[in-house]
Amino acid sequence: MKQNRIPAGDLAPEGIYPPTEEMLDEPVPDEVRARQEDNLRAAWKTPQGWRYWTAVNNSEVGLWYTLTAFFFMLMAGVMALLMRLQLWAPENDLISADRFNQLFTMHGSAMMFLFAVPMFEAISILILPAFLGARDMPFPRLSAYGYWCFLIGGVFVIGSILFDAAPKAGWFMYPPLATKEQGIGSDIWLLGLSFIEVASIAAAVELIVGALKCRPPGMRVNVMPLYAWYVLVVGGMILFAFPPLIAGDFLFELERSFDWPFFDPTRGGDPMLWQHLFWIFGHPEVYIIFLPSIAIAAMVVPTVARRPILGYSWIVLSAVGTGFLSFGLWVHHMFTTGLPNISLGFFSAASEAVVIPTGIQLFAFVATLIAGRVVMTLPMLWIAGALAIFTAGGLTGVMVAIAPFDWQVHDTYFIVAHLHYTLFGGMIFPVIAGVYYFFPFFRKKMLSERLGRWAFWLIFTGFNICFLPMHLTGLLGMPRRVYTYPEGLGIDWLNQISTVGAFIIAAGFAVFAWDILRPKSGQPQIERNPWGGGTLEWSHEIPETKWGVRSIPYVTTRYPLWDQPKMVDRMDRGRYYLPDAEEGLRETIVTSVIDARPLQVQRVTGPAYITILAAGFTGGAFIFPTFHLYPPAIVCAAFAVVCICYWLWTSTARPPEADMKEAGLGLRLPTYAAGPQAVGWWAVWITMLGDATAFASLVFGVFFYWTSNAAFPPPGAEHASGTLVALATAAFAAAWLATRAARGLNRAGRVGAARAGLVAGPLLTAAGMAAIIFSVLDLDPTTHVYPAMMWALMVWLVAHASAGLIMQLYCLAGSLFGKLTPRYDADLWNVTLFWHFLGLTALVTGAMIGLVPRMM
């Protein structure tokens, strides 16, 4: 038994790969097929009754997620209608100034954070596995946890408007206005939305891992559906764009709760730091919203054109290029802040440059339509509307990217018009196109052609009636975010037209919502692949089955349903991989990143309460501090940690009943993976990239103050204790080494020594935490931004070290109770990876607190 000596995580696949045509043509006996289907049905059964809510399957969670995001959109839309009513006439007193300010703040915040980004994640969770012929996302319970966090946080944030307690400083929350704001509105924004951002990042991590590791055997990166490429790009953007905002939120809430003056100019702070951090998030955010919609168009257009997409590689390169460029444009939101001409020129040029990759993507779609035989369908009508609206918004975008022109129209209704043109054209219309296109995929019923056309023409004309005049309204001098306006500026009639248009849009959405929600039990089920698409999602069986794909196919083409004609039949017969669930477990295949060679059978998690509990307690940890109730918040945070540990302990990286299993077609795959082979390791790696970005944003903050403020640190300022900082850094470095050594020792079979490392590690970590806390204890963070920044770095490190300490103890417990052995050591790999990042964070923090200020 050679196998028992090598770590299970290092086992290699055995047998035949790739399969031959003869193998694929072999018949499957009927009784085998029936037995396999019974097993699969049992393994993937959706819980019934009230247990339904414990479901974690992507088809359920994705559906809840989509409907919840849609509901939040409707709420935000109602707020827009109220605002339009108030603006119907000059000096209208329908809605008070204070209430109006809450409405537009919440309208923008909800549309961005509760609709646009979650909608991408919701739709992707719902359909990405199907595009990839996978049975589920790699971490179903993480999806469920993310969803419940989103629901709790979203209801908390949007519900505040009903209690007249909503944030009212604009969705951008500029300090000092938002830091000085009375009431809890700003805290709701900061804590509630940070909570949701964490959930967004969790979903992004899962989607990235899904696109990289859960593709079907043979689907190399250059043949995967364009949608998966966009998921990768957008997931990566979320990973680098949200953390600067989270870092900003962190500083902001510290200022609001504890009066640490990060943005207060009278104590060395600077409101401009928030603007930079916010827009480093805010501009990529626009493309995070826009690219997934392009991705939907990239799936619809080839079907409509009856031919493969033209310029696949160009589209991929352009999407990646747009993603990169979008991080270099943020200053165009700050053209009127008095930055030097050279900066304005650079960011104007960069902002125009992003037109080119965007243009390539749009022209590639048009070229596909030209080269194909177009059959217009309802989804395509929405795509056409999207193009008409988006190109108008893009062209006004070209105008406002020219800095001097922006000096005139910045913060006017011209911008309101511009941004709604880009978001309706670049998000709403393509998403609705996607709903019409994919509805038969996930409900197995068609939406109404007639209602769909009504909805289209109402929303399309209503949109233009509402927003086209706003360009002129802005040019005639109406600023944004005003609750009313005086007579005599020539904008009264324009505002009335806009209000009429807004209600026509609302009527269109009412028709659309009715079409979605109306009962369809009397309606026949669709035929398979009603649009004649070429990608794997249309291989799903009718009537619906919960297992996703009957067997996971071997895919070698971009449009397998067009190019591999025998495939669907073979899938149905269970001729491909994982046609069975003998152990009653939910399984999917993990493949290699580039060429999708099968690596492992991944056991994915099933229904659970624990994710709901964990989300509830996490919510408490974020929501209680809004009301300055810190003890219950700490209790909730502790319970959340307990829940998450329980969830991980009981359902992840458990030693399997057998190390290898038949995956079908003569291929034997390992059932356990550790280190870079494992999806969990990838998830930690990707998460920590985001976390490191947030930390880098804090470090950027220190240097920003240093460059923008001659007195940073203030002359004669007291510094943190050098000795204690050095001690802390040494302790963290030693804890890091102990963790890494424990991994090596454990794998070498020296379990006792490994446990010693896992005892020393937490002790050293605790010592490091104590030393770093005491090193800054003499500084008063409320006096000046310099000590406040040192405290903020300390808090960040201590919070992460606490997590690192819990992880070390988790591994120690695993070792003691047989979950972690020399052969099954995935947990220790993941924890060591976390500690690589934590160790670096500790070293940099030590330098930033102990060394750098003394040299500034």
Place this chain on the structure above:
Amino acid sequence: MTASLRAETTGPRPRAPRRAAARLWPLAALALLAGCEGRQSVLVPAGEDSRVLGDLFWVMLVGAVLLWIGMNGLFYWATRRSPAAHSQYLANWLVILGGILFPTVTLGALLVYGLSIMPDLRATGDGPVIRVTGEQWWWRVEYERADGSTVTTANEIRLPAGVRSTFLLDSKEVIHSFWVPSLGGKMDMFPGRVTEMTLGPERPGVYRGQCAEFCGESHAWMAFEAEVMEPAAFEAWLEAEAAEARPPEGALAERGRALFFAQGCGGCHAVRGTPAVGQVGPDLTHVGSRHSLAAGRLGTSVEDFAKWVANPGAWKPGAEMPAYAHLTDDQLGAIATYLEGLE
């Protein structure tokens, strides 16, 4: 950037108004159609900056309309007019030409044109230097004179035509943005730092400016009047503005003055030449001669003053000034008459 850097400025040097004033704008028709006075319009320029930016707008608008028609026309053709399959070779070239070459050339040209005007619009001023401080929700305005003295006023800007005036912008509490669309672009005002901009008005007249950065509850009512004057008239006005307040005329105004002090108004407001030296609210020395009251909120009739003093929060939600609703109509009328007489 501090005012001392501008010490060499020796007051306004008159210069002939440029061609803009008389020019017929394509927009004039549109503006008339809109029944608008164009007092706050980007499209009815009254200065060098707004004129140059207006030209830029019209050029870009024409280009944008043509491109929109081209792109959507192509789409319409491909999906409706001629949905049959066309040459893939042609389609490939379309991506190269339409997606790469064409935008590179046009955007390059637009950047050269658009960015080349920027240095002129940020040229050093040769006219008066005016310090404007944003408050919630009004404007503190200080003219720096050649002799080093300053003239303080509020909620109104007066500028000589034909020279570039310099604005040193600051803020007391939150971020505001200073914007007179008829004269040119906007510039944000930050607490704790001074931003600078210059404007070159050309056509005399009264225009409306407004805060463009959301600044709290009554952001909508933070406006001001900007009057562009002939240089000589501007000099005369500044001289008059520098003078102390004129004494009240008539018994009612006298009574109003007494009430003004009895109610403690001088604790917040300054009326130069009287014991009222408060610096919290706007300077009222010549408030009666302004175009508007309370930062563009009301007119300057006696009734307007009375309405405002009785209940500022009704006109400007969240305003710091307390309501004087306990005063009788007679008393309010007296105070209003006094203030209206401060010309």
